Amino acid sequence: MIVTTDQLFKIAYGKFAIGAYNINNAEQTMGLFKGCLASQAPFIIQISKGARKYTDKRMLEAIIRAAEQIFPEAIFAVHLDHGDEETCYDCIDSGFYSSVMIDASHEPFEQNVAITRRVVDRAHAKGISVEAELGMLGGVEEDIKVDEGHACLTNPDEAVEFVKRTGCDSLAAAIGTSHGAYKFKGQQSLHFNVIDAIQKKIPGTPIVMHGSSSVPKEEVRRINAAGGKLDPSACGVNENEYLPAAKLGVTKVNIDTDGRLVWTRVHREFFRDKPSEFDFRPPGKIFIEEYAKFIAHKNGKLGSAGQLPVVRAALSNPQEDTKLRAYYLWEQSGRPEGRDTELWLQAEAHYRSTKDKESCQG
Numbered sequence: 001m002i003v004t005t006d007q008l009f010k011i012a013y014g015k016f017a018i019g020a021y022n023i024n025n026a027e028q029t030m031g032l033f034k035g036c037l038a039s040q041a042p043f044i045i046q047i048s049k050g051a052r053k054y055t056d057k058r059m060l061e062a063i064i065r066a067a068e069q070i071f072p073e074a075i076f077a078v079h080l081d082h083g084d085e086e087t088c089y090d091c092i093d094s095g096f097y098s099s100v101m102i103d104a105s106h107e108p109f110e111q112n113v114a115i116t117r118r119v120v121d122r123a124h125a126k127g128i129s130v131e132a133e134l135g136m137l138g139g140v141e142e143d144i145k146v147d148e149g150h151a152c153l154t155n156p157d158e159a160v161e162f163v164k165r166t167g168c169d170s171l172a173a174a175i176g177t178s179h180g181a182y183k184f185k186g187q188q189s190l191h192f193n194v195i196d197a198i199q200k201k202i203p204g205t206p207i208v209m210h211g212s213s214s215v216p217k218e219e220v221r222r223i224n225a226a227g228g229k230l231d232p233s234a235c236g237v238n239e240n241e242y243l244p245a246a247k248l249g250v251t252k253v254n255i256d257t258d259g260r261l262v263w264t265r266v267h268r269e270f271f272r273d274k275p276s277e278f279d280f281r282p283p284g285k286i287f288i289e290e291y292a293k294f295i296a297h298k299n300g301k302l303g304s305a306g307q308l309p310v311v312r313a314a315l316s317n318p319q320e321d322t323k324l325r326a327y328y329l330w331e332q333s334g335r336p337e338g339r340d341t342e343l344w345l346q347a348e349a350h351y352r353s354t355k356d357k358e359s360c361q362g
């Protein structure tokens with residue numbers, strides 16, 4: 001079932017992160033659905049401009065709609081990854097996407113605000129949410145390459161102004177990661193101080209972490225042992241940092257490169273070991289299974305594994321979920337007195353009774 005990105009964010013915020021996985025073809029899609037069901041996780045499918053051009057945007061939509069029928073228990077959102085203004089409008093008008101990302105982070109602040117605001121107005125008119133980026137990640141994304149010297153972390157004060165002025169629903173923040181397989185030289189941790197500062201300034205706004213692949217050493221080793229020539233110093237995000245980041249509001253974690261490594265390893269090893277083979281289906285089948293295992297593992301690290309029943313319950317009773325979220329936000333912002341205090345107190349009472357019921361059930 002396709003749901004809105006916003007619904008997933010409301011349930012996950014501050015508790016776990018939702019994996020946002022890029023797909024380009026049917027094999028990836030099959031592996032993604034299988035892995036998410038095996039781990040009982042909600043997920044976000046994301047489609048880049050490059051993916052839309054690879055075959056045809058209609059092909060991807062048809063593949064995803066078919067997967068929705070093949071796996072009716074799956075709960076997921078469909079998202080445009082790194083859109084420009086024109087592509088955002090195309091996705092908003094298509095009626096297929098749950099959310100879009102407008103990436104104008106390479107523009108000066110005022111221009112980024114203006115472009116994002118235009119996209120937000122058009123998306124919100126159709127009930128679609130918008131992710132926008134502030135700060136600059138390093139690495140390569142499609143036709144834009146940002147070298148390390150030009151990458152800059154998100155300024156938490158600017159983040160407040162940006163979210164307020166644009167009305168965006170989630171914020172892609174630069175917190176120390178970069179796209180691709182070569183993320184770190186020396187420093188290998190997320191900038192938790194920046195995440196913490198952003199969350200304190202804009203509590204309740206989901207933070208999105210791009211460039212979240214972990215680039216497993218073993219994957220790189222196997223690819224190279226099967227004829228690949230990846231730099232063995234390739235290095236990614238520590239997977240054990242996903243969950244602590246999620247507790248600080250990182251609600252969407254973007255992963256693409258790691259999936260490409262799985263594809264490369266499977267196909268290189270297969271054709272190395274069976275050099276006379278030329279049917280692409282046998283390695284394709286292995287890839288689907290390996291990709292499913294990889295996805296299930298990632299969901300475990302993100303904390304989204306096992307959350308499908310929780311998501312299903314919250315979707316069937318949105319009222320409850322809204323109350324819990326209101327209470328959570330009130331807590332996070334230091335229980336301030338104000339216009340909504342009454343609502344929050346009700347939410348707290350509701351939260352307590354839910355917790356009491358849970359503890360009675362053991």
Ligand code: G3H
Pocket residue numbers: 022048049050051081082140141142179256257
């Ligand atoms: O951030 C970029 C994603 O990894 C998508 O990559 O533009 O090559 O499809 P792509």
Ligand code: 13P
Pocket residue numbers: 022081082178179180181209210211212213214254255256257258
């Ligand atoms: P990785 O290159 O780390 O997989 O990041 C993907 C991404 O951020 C897609 O938007």
Ligand code: ZN
Pocket residue numbers: 082141179210211254
């Ligand atoms: Zn990205």
